[in-house]
Amino acid sequence: MVGAGGIGCYYAARLIHAGHECVLVARGKHLQALQQHGLQLQHPQFVFDAPVIATDVAGLCQDYACEDFDLLILAAKSSATIPLMEQLQSWVVTAKTPMLSLQNGVTNEKHIAAIMGMERTAGGLAVKIGAHIVAPGKVEATGEAQIDFGAWPSAAANPGLQPLLAVLSPLFTEAGIPNTLYDKVNYALWRKLVINNGVNPLTALTLMDTQAVTSDPVLRHTVHRMMEETARAANIAGVSLTAEDVEQMFSLICRFDAIKTSMQVDREKGRPMEIEDICGPVIQYCREGGQPAETTELIRTLLLRASALDHR
Template identity: 55%
Template sequence: MRFLMIGAGGIGAYYAARLRAAGHDLTLTARGEHLRALNENGLKVQHPEFQFDQPVTALDHATLIKTLSADQFDLIIISLKSGATHALLTELGAWLGGSDTPVLSLQNGVDNETQIAVQIGDNRTVGGLAVRIGGHIIEPGIVEAKGPAQVVMGAWPNANSTPELQSHLQPLVDAFNTAGIPTTLSDDIQYQLWRKLLINNGVNPLSALTMLDTRALTQHPAYGKAVYRMMEETALAAEADGISLSKTDVDEMYNLICNFDAIKTSMLVDKEKGRPLELEEICGAVLRRCAALGKEAPTTELIQALLKQDINT
């Protein structure tokens, strides 16, 4: 198959390397020094169970538009920071629109698929999430990743709404699994995205504030309680989207992150590198929905406010 990975950061580059190692045709997009290193030296991925060091095809977006068409790919995958989704769709919207190729979002948050669907329609929008993976660019062209690196995907917003798209996804799921990416097909991807936001809102902001990895955070007697409270607040927010997250959902995801490998969250890495944080896409998504429901999310509100103050001082 032929895949396009828009965004060759830690997560996108790892999955791209897996697909390329399995013999699929893979094109990456990147920019700056990372793009230059990919073209000159290839992509190097370091994972406890997978090593990759091969030449790759890497382009900037302008070259992508000029030289390739979206319908040349079997799947287009977006693996960018959620804050970049609007700009990406502005830049590539017309290019994406001239095709029937499905577009899979592998991004944090619960708002990316909505934006993508406005641009290209529900019938091409595939929701997705990367589960139990930590991945970062450690220097241009070199990515370090850890974790089982699972993927869940499904027709947006669920299989009942877009059954034809859902039926076409199984070959893609099979290709991912054969490439060593444990992948499942969900009939209700919006529910799965909200379950992941339980973890993202629970640990990402607090890890950036405390500069602690997930293991240190969840094992701390006070911070661990704050993580759980922020997950509870995320479950409340989900009701605004018609998604019901039970105490069982919260407990399952809390236990998952407590027992997962000690990793630096993406927000912690962004904080260390002085990059913009996905606050509006994670904390903001919870706070906006709780406000619309007339509910309080005091711990999420506090952590977001402290992070914003920390960034601005």
Template identity: 50%
Template sequence: MVHLKILMVGAGGIGGYYAAKLAEAGHEVTLTARGEHLNALKLNGLVVDYASRQTFRHSLPAYSHKELVDSCQARDFDVVIVSLKSTATKEVFAELAEWLQAAKTPVLSLQNGVDNEPLIAEIIGEERVIGGLAVRIGGHILKPGHVVAEGAAEIVMGAWPLKEMNDPRSQVVDQLSREFNAAGIPTGVSDNIRYELWRKLLINNGVNPLSALTRLDTRSLTHHPEFRHVVVGMMNETLDAAKADGVDLTREDLEEMFDLISSFNAIKTSMLVDREKGHPLELDSIAGAVLRRCESMGVEAPYTRLVCALLNHGL
């Protein structure tokens, strides 16, 4: 086993869980966070409750982004994993741009949406970007320093936007996959990660905005006699939008993703949790990504547009 030096940028519900699993396996993990969550991580360490069965406790180095830049260098790490809310990607990468550009460390994004990797590539170059997605996991910060998570918590990753012939990122991706699997994180590798990101957006756009609007969990939405049709409608609109990025999703993709989310645990989506806590919603990076691409092709997206309008008006 190789002991990796890992920076987790954004140690919230998803990042906190993966950080704890990787630390449990003996990897050197450093965290970034902000506010009271950061203060608690520094004082008491990271606590992660997983599926009401396991509790992980780790005292890990934790920094604000300014403290990170002042205390560490990007080349100190084997990989930078980004698990930020997509609403923060642009701001945080502007803060870390010079710091990241001074090294060649690969960056793995584990975020919602399909627009994070392009933003990261603008800062550090496409040749260092690894796209990724967290699948079948629900997680959020219960209180500062304390994260709860559930689900199979799988990861899919790959060179973004596609694996090229003799792609130098392949070696990094394969090593990360091996170490993640050895740490108990089921991880697969894709040669077409953009396709996988759009498949996940089928679920994200299908349930996240609607759950924030209705305040219903995923199981309630997908089993409701009326709302399930809205979920499928928003997934259909995502399927249409993918064509603008040259990704040909099929009806089989939609049905597979609907079956996945409808059979998964009844969870609050991250967007619903954010609304309950009064935090900014990832609406633009999920539904907005669909609307922008549909508009570019002259395709209507009435379900997504209506749910967005209702959320934007505070209903």
């Protein structure tokens, strides 16, 4: 599990609990705590408190062969994908092990495929989950915590991965991870971006949780606008999202637990936010289509300004 933070620790704990061997790749105080005291994870339906095998990227490349692993999972922030893949490049090219991204955004898979090759690249997402490091080695999680995944960019274009993914699906289920295997994972990635562009930047800007934002009469409208702009961008990018997809994503986030989004937590902790990974493709494709994503551009600009003031 490369980038074992909130999301990576949750799914790693589920897999370890189900009897799978998993190496957690992390860094800093969180890594030290994982090595010295193990992982403590709290979820309303699942508690994990046990030693784990944890190392950093250098330790992974030095102490393990890539072929030791059946699967590499990348669960770092999207902004860390390129640097991590560059660090891993000389290690991953020695084997054929595939990599599954569990990251928000629609561009991670392209960066993974540039190093690993498309035939080793699976796209994926952590869905209906909130999971955050609350102290080094300690993670709190909530939600059904599903995984949506599939061969990237699609099963038809990348059929060689299907046998492994078909094995992974029941394995995830047995580990208590509800999952859906998609033939067209790009559809799942863009559909999730509808939620992320809808609530992540706005919750980070206002420091209000998802429920506060979606029940506010003005902000609720802004969320819906940013979701519509994401669907428009998807269609320009060649991924068909309908008005019904937007309504489903809007109603899902309105009904979901009141949670802090990952971007809100990043701002609160003074860490880099996934602004360009979430808003970037929406802005880029809508501009290309000749009808700019005005609300997304406004909220992104305000958030960049707020973040600059935070760091003054």
